[in-house]
Amino acid sequence: MTHRLTAAASALIVFAAACSTGAQPQEARPAPGKGGAATVVLGVEAVRGLDPAQLFNLTPSGDANRLSAIFGLLFWSDASTGEVNPGLGESLTASGDGKEWTMKLRPGLTFSDGTPLDAEAVRFNYERIADPKTRSPLATLVKGATFEVSDERTLVVKLREGNRAFDRVIATSLAFVGSPAAIEKDPAAFAQQPVGAGPFMLKEWVRDDHMTLTRNPSYYRQGAPLLDTLTFKVIADPAQRVNAVASGQAQAAVTGSDLSFIQRAKGSGLQVAQAPAGGGPMLIFNTARAPFDDPKARKAVVLALDTKEMAQVVDPGSTAPDSLYGASSPFHPSASAVPAQDVAGAQRLLDELAATGKPLRFTVSMPASGFFRRTAEYLQSRLSRLRNIQVEIEVLDNAALDRKVFTNRDFALSAQIVPVADPEPNLYKLLHSDGQTNYMGYHDPEVDAALDRGRDSADEAERREAYATVERLVMADLPVLPYRSQVAYTVHSSKLTGLTLQGDGSLLYDRLGLGGS
Numbered sequence: 001m002t003h004r005l006t007a008a009a010s011a012l013i014v015f016a017a018a019c020s021t022g023a024q025p026q027e028a029r030p031a032p033g034k035g036g037a038a039t040v041v042l043g044v045e046a047v048r049g050l051d052p053a054q055l056f057n058l059t060p061s062g063d064a065n066r067l068s069a070i071f072g073l074l075f076w077s078d079a080s081t082g083e084v085n086p087g088l089g090e091s092l093t094a095s096g097d098g099k100e101w102t103m104k105l106r107p108g109l110t111f112s113d114g115t116p117l118d119a120e121a122v123r124f125n126y127e128r129i130a131d132p133k134t135r136s137p138l139a140t141l142v143k144g145a146t147f148e149v150s151d152e153r154t155l156v157v158k159l160r161e162g163n164r165a166f167d168r169v170i171a172t173s174l175a176f177v178g179s180p181a182a183i184e185k186d187p188a189a190f191a192q193q194p195v196g197a198g199p200f201m202l203k204e205w206v207r208d209d210h211m212t213l214t215r216n217p218s219y220y221r222q223g224a225p226l227l228d229t230l231t232f233k234v235i236a237d238p239a240q241r242v243n244a245v246a247s248g249q250a251q252a253a254v255t256g257s258d259l260s261f262i263q264r265a266k267g268s269g270l271q272v273a274q275a276p277a278g279g280g281p282m283l284i285f286n287t288a289r290a291p292f293d294d295p296k297a298r299k300a301v302v303l304a305l306d307t308k309e310m311a312q313v314v315d316p317g318s319t320a321p322d323s324l325y326g327a328s329s330p331f332h333p334s335a336s337a338v339p340a341q342d343v344a345g346a347q348r349l350l351d352e353l354a355a356t357g358k359p360l361r362f363t364v365s366m367p368a369s370g371f372f373r374r375t376a377e378y379l380q381s382r383l384s385r386l387r388n389i390q391v392e393i394e395v396l397d398n399a400a401l402d403r404k405v406f407t408n409r410d411f412a413l414s415a416q417i418v419p420v421a422d423p424e425p426n427l428y429k430l431l432h433s434d435g436q437t438n439y440m441g442y443h444d445p446e447v448d449a450a451l452d453r454g455r456d457s458a459d460e461a462e463r464r465e466a467y468a469t470v471e472r473l474v475m476a477d478l479p480v481l482p483y484r485s486q487v488a489y490t491v492h493s494s495k496l497t498g499l500t501l502q503g504d505g506s507l508l509y510d511r512l513g514l515g516g517s
Helices: 011-019 064-071 119-130 166-173 182-184 238-246 262-267 295-303 307-312 343-355 368-382 398-407 426-431 445-456 460-477
Strands: 003-008 037-042 075-077 084-086 087-095 101-106 146-151 154-159 202-205 212-215 229-234 270-275 279-285 360-365 389-396 411-417 480-482 487-492
Touching: 037 154, 037 445, 064 202, 064 212, 084 087, 084 166, 084 360, 087 166, 087 480, 101 119, 101 166, 119 146, 119 154, 119 182, 154 487, 166 295, 238 262, 262 270, 262 487, 279 295, 279 368, 279 487, 295 343, 295 360, 307 368, 343 360, 360 398, 360 480, 368 389, 368 411, 389 398, 411 426, 426 460, 445 460, 480 487
Parallel strands: 037 229, 360 389, 360 411
Antiparallel strands: 003 087, 075 084, 087 101, 101 154, 146 154, 202 212, 212 229, 270 487, 279 411, 279 480
């Protein structure tokens, strides 16, 4: 039995994805015309540059939107369901055991420097990611894989182990490829002067202020992109991002973590494209070092918290998840999987730790955004009510957080946003011993085995059983704690049309146009 994704077969999926963003029904408006300029406001600068092999801050408010515009996507996934759709790539076909995937590209693709985007170019990019000299954060995704070019448009990826969900890995983490000619000319400069095959090309980049892109005349989709110019503006404060759209200085804004800005935007007469998904912001415990190498310490913190109250305090109007999986997910359990608050039980554990000479003392390391700052303050406030626990807070800018938490893993407790539209690939990357985003140093052979079963099975019943096992083990061991339900969204003016959310919530930029009221 084979798994196959083709452009024709996915036409209905693409239509559903466009409708799944959750935007409210609107009156008929003129079709968007060609031309014009749009500005999209993001929260952070691309601190590591825009080399696809060095992807790190692949979030909607970070690098994902910039990369989507400049490189396009080989394949893209629906932000709510995880379903994979064709982009620059035409089809993905898996062998029966999921060990071999055949990628077919669209004909006649070129990078914006005029060189071909063919199977050899994709092979070059993937082998560069796998090369230890590149030190790519994505290397674990292609560990042990080989890449064979069978013809100009066809690349065969042979995996070390079967993965029937490898198409989701490609769509979420391996969708961006750069011009081999530009990379080979100057790999260091490429990150600052990226060359892709997306709908736009880099014209100007003023760090910490704006990035201006112009239409790529060689883009594969006839008539696309519609816009002449696209500008990404950096504004750190999310309220100011919304105000920039409301005042007409920008046409869209990614406000980051706070769902409360959805209502604020609507109150300002703006529209919101949104896509509910599973997962969301999670506390992450460093299980590789004291104090949270001790499961008892992790459990004490979790039992002391009321996640429903926590969600409301850190993001008014939001809800707390009762599972790693979204409410509409086929993997969502019938009863809550998240441990209920038990303050007395938490105190008993803290007293036991203190009795053995290990009173709980740690620092919460958080990003500087209001949402995560409030998360840290909530933790400190609630945990300080108990005995034998001391909590400090450090708030870090993006570069410092990148270095301290995600690179050096020099932290005790932090947080990250992990959307889980489908368990593959984000849950695997988070919890598997070889996971790309397993910053917790978490290792559990049973969890690894269940995650491997989930990605290797073509049977939905087997997948449900595997991911139920993952959730049961993780919610008992508590390397992570989800504390607010995830909704990807972009605030926008009614003048901007064609917003389609993909991946973790970034946009498809070849669809944007100006034509609303």
